[in-house]
Amino acid sequence: MVLFRSTVRDSAARQLEDRVYVLSRSGKNSNFVVVESNGKFGLIDAGSANFSKDFELDKTFLKALGIKRFEWVFLSHLDGDHTNYIDENIPDLQGERNAWVLNQYEIGRVILKDQGRSYGVNVKNTYLNLVSTLNSKGIPHGFEESFRLGDFAFQVYNQDPPSENELNIYKKQMASGQSITIDQNLESLGLVAEKDGYKMYFAGDVILWDEVKTSKEVGAVDVLLVGHHGNVDGYSQEGLSYLQPEVAIVSGSQEELNRKVTYQDETFIVKNRLFRYLGSSDVYISGIDGTTTVDFTRTEKGIQVFTNQRISNIVHGDNQDAASSQE
Numbered sequence: 001m002v003l004f005r006s007t008v009r010d011s012a013a014r015q016l017e018d019r020v021y022v023l024s025r026s027g028k029n030s031n032f033v034v035v036e037s038n039g040k041f042g043l044i045d046a047g048s049a050n051f052s053k054d055f056e057l058d059k060t061f062l063k064a065l066g067i068k069r070f071e072w073v074f075l076s077h078l079d080g081d082h083t084n085y086i087d088e089n090i091p092d093l094q095g096e097r098n099a100w101v102l103n104q105y106e107i108g109r110v111i112l113k114d115q116g117r118s119y120g121v122n123v124k125n126t127y128l129n130l131v132s133t134l135n136s137k138g139i140p141h142g143f144e145e146s147f148r149l150g151d152f153a154f155q156v157y158n159q160d161p162p163s164e165n166e167l168n169i170y171k172k173q174m175a176s177g178q179s180i181t182i183d184q185n186l187e188s189l190g191l192v193a194e195k196d197g198y199k200m201y202f203a204g205d206v207i208l209w210d211e212v213k214t215s216k217e218v219g220a221v222d223v224l225l226v227g228h229h230g231n232v233d234g235y236s237q238e239g240l241s242y243l244q245p246e247v248a249i250v251s252g253s254q255e256e257l258n259r260k261v262t263y264q265d266e267t268f269i270v271k272n273r274l275f276r277y278l279g280s281s282d283v284y285i286s287g288i289d290g291t292t293t294v295d296f297t298r299t300e301k302g303i304q305v306f307t308n309q310r311i312s313n314i315v316h317g318d319n320q321d322a323a324s325s326q327e
Contacts, residue, residue: 026053037150076204203227
């Protein structure tokens with residue numbers, strides 16, 4: 001088995017690739033995921049908490065893939081670290097504004113939840129500003145419960161509005177003066193990509209009761225892109241027990257994974273939960289490991305999750321023998 005392999009191949013060799021790329025994030029709370037299938041590309045979220053550290057790396061990576069058009073951009077929710085490459089009104093943590101993906105690539109359509117009547121003023125205004133920008137550029141937009149890209153089928157989860165319990169917790173946090181702003185995250189969608197029975201779940205920033213409820217609805221998956229970048233409310237033990245992932249990917253930093261609220265003990269740290277459930281060898285952290293690729297191309301031999309440093313193989317049942325001969 002090849003232990004080291006390149007994340008990006010030459011364009012001729014990639015024409016029939018079915019891959020998901022979770023791009024390396026230098027800062028915490030960033031999400032930028034490229035999907036490739038049959039020479040076409042989609043984008044799941046498009047944001048960075050720190051333009052100056054991620055901007056050039058992201059541009060270089062997309063150039064290496066030869067991307068000129070995204071068939072669609074799926075936005076899980078409207079927090080800036082998921083949308084500020086698309087929304088010209090949202091700055092990064094340093095106050096920079098650079099909606100470069102929107103301005104430099106042809107975009108077929110933007111898939112997002114209608115939040116024009118959202119309970120949160122910030123959510124509603126962000127949504128209306130984004131829609132105005134898309135309309136001015138003539139980019140189609142709207143919600144789709146399911147859609148495709150080449151060989152991949154996608155299904156959206158957690159479409160319901162925030163529950164009363166979630167709203168009450170949010171209101172208590174705001175009333176207590178806590179700096180945690182979770183209004184956008186209460187609207188976050190989850191997304192599952194499937195090919196030939198192999199599944200990857202993109203958990204967005206789904207939090208609180210929605211995290212467990214949605215995990216139960218999604219069921220067992222092969223790869224989990226951990227919710228909320230590995231933050232303290234990103235994934236519970238109960239949620240993991242429903243999803244049963246073989247591999248977990250965190251689009252954040254070591255700092256984020258080590259965070260805990262002062263009243264919580266060590267079991268509440270997401271890294272500890274993931275390592276205990278999966279083992280450290282099958283947890284990839286994009287802020288440490290670099291861009292992480294999930295390769296669905298040759299599913300008759302399973303799928304692979306890899307960086308330039310290491311690789312994890314996932315094989316279902318009867319494919320075990322075929323996988324043993326995999327290069």
